[in-house]
Amino acid sequence: MTALTREPTRTPVGLLTTLELEITGGCQLSCTHCLSSSSPQGTHGTMTAADWRTVIIDAAALRIPQIQLIGGEPTLHPAWTDLVELALSLDRTVEVYSNLFHVRPQWWDLFSRKGVTLATSYYSDDPDEHDTITHRPGSFQRTRANIEAALQLGIPLRAGIVHVLECQRTAQARADLRSLGVTQINTDRVRAVGRAAGTTPPDASELCGRCGRGRAAVLPDGSLALCVLSRFMPCGNVKDKPLAALLGGPAWRAALERVPARGAAACPPDDSDDCDPADTEACDPAYD
Numbered sequence: 323m324t325a326l327t328r329e330p331t332r333t334p335v336g337l338l339t340t341l342e343l344e345i346t347g348g349c350q351l352s353c354t355h356c357l358s359s360s361s362p363q364g365t366h367g368t369m370t371a372a373d374w375r376t377v378i379i380d381a382a383a384l385r386i387p388q389i390q391l392i393g394g395e396p397t398l399h400p401a402w403t404d405l406v407e408l409a410l411s412l413d414r415t416v417e418v419y420s421n422l423f424h425v426r427p428q429w430w431d432l433f434s435r436k437g438v439t440l441a442t443s444y445y446s447d448d449p450d451e452h453d454t455i456t457h458r459p460g461s462f463q464r465t466r467a468n469i470e471a472a473l474q475l476g477i478p479l480r481a482g483i484v485h486v487l488e489c490q491r492t493a494q495a496r497a498d499l500r501s502l503g504v505t506q507i508n509t510d511r512v513r514a515v516g517r518a519a520g521t522t523p524p525d526a527s528e529l530c531g532r533c534g535r536g537r538a539a540v541l542p543d544g545s546l547a548l549c550v551l552s553r554f555m556p557c558g559n560v561k562d563k564p565l566a567a568l569l570g571g572p573a574w575r576a577a578l579e580r581v582p583a584r585g586a587a588a589c590p591p592d593d594s595d596d597c598d599p600a601d602t603e604a605c606d607p608a609y610d
Contacts, residue, residue: 338569339388340417341381342539342550345374345402346394350423352457353443354486364394367542371401373561375408377540380565382412390441392419392550394542403432410437417441422468423461430475439478442469446491447498455486466502473503480506533581538569548577555580 347364378389389409396402397420409416418433419441425433433440442465446452452462472479481504483492496507534548541547545556546568555577558568568574 338384338386338536338538340390340537341377341386341388342390342392342537343374343377343405344392344394344539344541344550345369345396345405346399347542348398349393349395349421350398350458351395351421351461354455354457365542366399367544369540369542369544369561371404373544374401374405377560377565378405378409378412378414380560382409382414384566384569386414388415388417390417390419395421395423397424397429403429406432406435406438410435415439421456421461422465422472423458424464425468425471430471430477433472433477434475439480440472441480441482444469444481444483444495444499445486447494448491451487451491452495469499469502469504479504480508483507483509485509534574534578540565546574548574548581552577552581 346366347361348366349361349364352361381389389405391402391405393399396418399405402418406416406418415437417439422440422442432438444452444465445455446462449462452465453459456462469479469481481499483495485492492509496509499507533552537549539547539550539553540560541550541553541556544559544561545553546558546560546565547553547556557573557577558571560568563571
């Protein structure tokens with residue numbers, strides 16, 4: 323039996339809804355708060371295109387309905403379009419989490435495919451403030467223009483706002499996005515993971531408390547994590563064991579036990595129920 327025809331199975335922790343694939347650490351931006359410390363100097367890691375294909379095939383066998391391509395900037399990976407096509411061929415939906423700094427004309431057709439959605443990060447309605455956070459002059463104008471282009475094409479798009487700077491214009495950024503027609507907007511505070519942690523070792527207290535619930539992440543070196551934020555708590559490696567063998571395994575369970583419990587009242591009712599810092603509704607109303 324080939325990998326493409328293996329019998330579907332369920333993970334011991336229940337059916338996941340999303341598998342985050344961090345296919346590269348490369349990015350045109352060098353955001354101050356980046357959880358993966360991605361930058362123009364970042365690499366694609368040790369996972370090959372064949373390795374990523376295997377993970378997607380295994381995810382389909384596990385009936386995980388959505389594949390999310392993230393980075394870094396996923397569109398910098400030479401195989402990203404092939405990975406989208408593979409996931410779609412296996413009846414998975416795909417979300418491409420892109421900074422939308424650069425979109426080649428031919429990519430719009432792929433973004434417009436049924437089953438494909440876009441997500442992006444947006445920090446301010448003020449170009450200078452936005453570019454200060456991304457460390458890339460002109461990033462505001464290019465991202466905003468591509469948000470407009472996506473919406474004009476009817477491509478489903480959501481946006482995340484991370485509160486990075488004191489007195490940052492996050493409320494104005496939300497209003498600006500709404501004026502463009504973006505309806506799904508989430509905000510969060512900076513989490514001390516990756517570049518934002520500086521020299522301080524990351525700690526589980528920085529996690530939102532929902533790690534491992536409904537999603538998992540595979541990092542550029544093949545490490546499995548409860549989510550991209552919990553990258554400092556690896557749960558094995560997909561290059562050593564199949565995804566199904568790692569999910570719910572001893573390392574996975576041990577990582578879950580390290581995640582601090584959060585009270586149900588700690589977050590607003592419209593919380594996005596995941597743990598991506600550019601994707602999770604902040605638990606502090608001051609950031610909303």
